[in-house]
Amino acid sequence: MLTINPKEIPVPKLHHYLLGAIGPRPIAFASTVDISGNENLAPFSFFNVFSSNPPVLIFSPARSGRTNTTKDTYNNVKEVPEVVVNVVNFDIVHQMSLASSPFSANINEFEKAGFTAIDSETIQPKRVAESPVQFECKVTEVKELGDQGGAGNLVICEVLRIHIHESVLDGDQMIDQEKIDLISRMGGNWYCRADEKSMFEIMKPITTIGIGFDQLPEDIRKSSILTGNDLGQLAGIEELPNETDVNEFKLLELSDLFVSLEDDAVQLEKELHSKAKILLNEHKLEEAWLTLLSFNNG
Numbered sequence: 001m002l003t004i005n006p007k008e009i010p011v012p013k014l015h016h017y018l019l020g021a022i023g024p025r026p027i028a029f030a031s032t033v034d035i036s037g038n039e040n041l042a043p044f045s046f047f048n049v050f051s052s053n054p055p056v057l058i059f060s061p062a063r064s065g066r067t068n069t070t071k072d073t074y075n076n077v078k079e080v081p082e083v084v085v086n087v088v089n090f091d092i093v094h095q096m097s098l099a100s101s102p103f104s105a106n107i108n109e110f111e112k113a114g115f116t117a118i119d120s121e122t123i124q125p126k127r128v129a130e131s132p133v134q135f136e137c138k139v140t141e142v143k144e145l146g147d148q149g150g151a152g153n154l155v156i157c158e159v160l161r162i163h164i165h166e167s168v169l170d171g172d173q174m175i176d177q178e179k180i181d182l183i184s185r186m187g188g189n190w191y192c193r194a195d196e197k198s199m200f201e202i203m204k205p206i207t208t209i210g211i212g213f214d215q216l217p218e219d220i221r222k223s224s225i226l227t228g229n230d231l232g233q234l235a236g237i238e239e240l241p242n243e244t245d246v247n248e249f250k251l252l253e254l255s256d257l258f259v260s261l262e263d264d265a266v267q268l269e270k271e272l273h274s275k276a277k278i279l280l281n282e283h284k285l286e287e288a289w290l291t292l293l294s295f296n297n298g
Contacts, residue, residue, distance in 0.1 A: 011065050011150040019045075020187030024194075027185060028059035029086035029096055030155075031117075031125040032076035034105070039117065039126060040072045041099050041109035043088065045185035046152060055159035057085055057135060060145075060152040068149040072105050074142070077155055081139035082123035085157065086131035089181045090193055095130070122160045132168045132180050136161035210236035220292055225273040233280050234289065241290050249290035258294075269295055 006014050019025075028047035032040050046060035061071035077083055088096050092115075099113035110117040116129035120136045127134040137157035145152040170176040182194045192198070213221065213235045221231065241249075250258070254272075261268040272295050279288040 011148075015065055015150060016187065019185075023186045024184030024192040025186075027088045027096070027183070028057070029088050029099075029128060029131060030059060030061075030073050031084040031086060031110075031128065032073050032082070033080050033124050034072075034076045035079040037124070038106060039108050039110060040076055040105070041113070041115065041128070042071065042073050043096050043100050044073070047085075056140075057137060057157045057159060058154055059085065059157075060154050062152045063146075063149055065150040070153070074153050074155070075105075077139045077142060080124060081142075082125055083137050083139060083155065083157055084120055084123070084125045084127045085135040085137060086128040087133040087135075087180075088183055089132050090183050090195070091181065092128075092130050093183050093191065120161070127163065132165045133175070134163040135159045136163075205236060208236075208238055210238060211240070217292075217296075219269070219295075220273075223273050225270060226277060230277055230280050233285060234292075237285055237289060241286060241293060246290055246293045249287070250294040253287075254291065254294055 004014075004017065025045040026047055028044045030042055030044060034040070042061070044059045044061055046062060048058065050056050050058050061074040063070055073083075095113045095115060099109040099115070101112070103109060103112060109115075110126065110128075117126035118129045120127055122136050123138065127136070135157075137159050139155055140158050141154075141156040143154040143156065145154065164175065168175055168180040170179070177194070177199060178196050184192045184194065186192050213231060216231060216235055220226065220234065223231075226234075257271060257275075258268065261271065272291050276288040276291045279285075279291060
């Protein structure tokens with residue numbers, strides 16, 4: 001394993017490691033104005049949501065690692081503490097990238113990148129009409145993390161208004177994760193698209209407490225077939241199936257397998273673990289457990 005002391009390598013190389021390892025990162029497409037009302041639009045992938053009550057977003061227009069200059073966005077929010085954080089989806093990713101070009105401060109990126117600027121309700125900066133979700137925010141604090149090239153500047157924003165295109169909503173008026181088609185930044189020139197091909201669901205254990213790895217039977221925990229992810233799913237069950245259910249499942253679903261391999265316990269165990277793995281991939285946790293427990297049952 002390569003071990004690095006951040007203080008012992010050049011900043012550009014450290015920047016590469018950080019952005020290559022920490023991703024995908026959502027993108028804050030930030031619209032701001034300066035004291036004279038000149039508009040600016042720029043994307044930042046040092047960004048996330050940090051609170052719901054109050055609703056707070058934070059993004060960081062960092063100092064240039066090459067020239068140590070500050071971004072127009074940073075300069076603007078210091079003068080006019082307001083920003084629209086526009087969400088970026090696949091439909092506008094190339095326009096967004098174009099807007100990230102190092103235009104001079106007097107150039108309007110809305111015009112250069114072909115975006116439609118629409119008025120906000122509570123603040124001066126304009127919104128990007130093409131963005132599926134737009135957050136009107138007041139800047140409550142700007143926290144500088146350093147004065148050298150590559151240093152971040154945390155722009156802490158409280159959300160005042162949220163505008164959502166109805167086209168990305170589901171029947172319950174919630175954002176549909178497939179319809180919104182978000183994109184995010186990876187390392188280098190790479191992006192990531194969050195569509196139905198790349199997304200998957202894991203039910204969050206908000207109200208349930210799983211048995212944990214330490215309660216997994218040793219033969220399952222040391223399986224040569226089941227991965228750490230598989231074991232993580234198995235350890236999330238609240239309680240193991242009872243012996244009666246295991247016997248019934250064994251009789252109805254696994255009898256042929258047990259008969260065919262009655263003289264080869266090693267291969268039978270492998271087959272059962274392989275079958276359980278398939279069931280886990282199909283989100284059939286209880287059936288996977290019934291399959292695994294049948295090996296030493298009866």
